[in-house]
Amino acid sequence: MTISQLRQSTGTDVLAASFDAQLERKAERETKTGKPFYEITLVDGTGDMKLKVWENRPQFRALDDIPDGTLLRLSGEWTQNQYGIDSAKWDMRLLNESEGKDFLAGDPDTRKKQDGDWADILRMTGDIADPRLHALCAEFINHYGERFRRSAAARKNHHARRGGLVEHVAQMMRSAQAICSVYPKLNRDLLTAGVLFHDCGKMWENNYPEAGFTQPFNIHGEMLGHIPLGIETANKIWRDLKEKPESQQWENLTPDSEDVQLHLLHLIASHHGTHEWGSPTLPRTPEAMALHYVDNLDAKYEMMSEGYESSPELAPGIQERKFPLPASLVTPLAAFPRKNESADSETEPESIDSPLDELF
Incomplete structure (x- = not known):
């Protein structure tokens, strides 16, 4: 087990x-x-x-x-x-x-899920049209991919396990792209890159050794935190790319390259949403606000999922509060099966006469 x-x-x-x-x-x-x-x-x-x-x-x-x-x-x-x-x-x-x-290789189900999540990250960052953000993501993955894949998204509370950062980022990226289909004015390329980089400082704050599941402490993670480390990481890769000959093609692109860089750094800096939660600045663009809420949603959903697995039952359908969630957990309502989705029957449920039928 x-x-x-x-x-x-x-x-x-x-x-x-x-x-x-x-x-x-x-x-x-x-x-x-x-x-x-x-x-x-x-x-x-x-x-x-x-x-x-x-x-x-x-x-x-x-x-x-x-x-x-x-x-x-x-x-x-x-x-x-x-x-x-x-x-x-x-x-x-x-x-x-x-x-x-065998143990250090991880259990097969977790490996399979994280491999699928990593493939989704590669696919979605590979679809970025802006050549600057595309090159930035590709260089990051090429240089830090293995370290990124063995990092956690947190020390506790959510995705606090080896490879948890990949699970968190992949789900956020899928959510962000779904939101872009509802709000088409959002900059999909910027938001996708922002999701990849927003927690990249966790590679020092919440990293694991090449062999093992114990999360050590890191002096850079302790003294700086993942937001400053993420800003520095993105800036370092950007500066390195500007030294390459192919970056000369960026000079006449619109929007301006410095603006693209600044907006990406803003996403990293503001993704916690408030000063009290550790962001040095507040979300000031639609992409920054979307990133903050997608991040918060995925973290809270994971906490609730873990709570349903581990929190003791207080009464039928009610489980003990899992910190830092605000209240006790209540068993969620099962979805009503849609047509052709019923697991127990291929027939539609019988119609029930209602007193309201006469009114409509």
């Missing part, structure tokens, strides 16, 4: 299962009575979980000799309550070399 599958499958009933994970970190804690225990954080390509290891468990002493980053297989009888996944009976062992190699 993956951690995500374990989270979805466990409840109050005991589930016997095994899963592989990387020990991200172990923290020594004490109970109210002063008894020591470990709280360990386990991660894989689908998410993370915390597990308490009590002093009277054999694993407690074993953890003294296991460094962070170790690959483990945990087997046991698992349940889930308001505090998360737990087990009264479990054990662990180190993964052998073959098992570790």
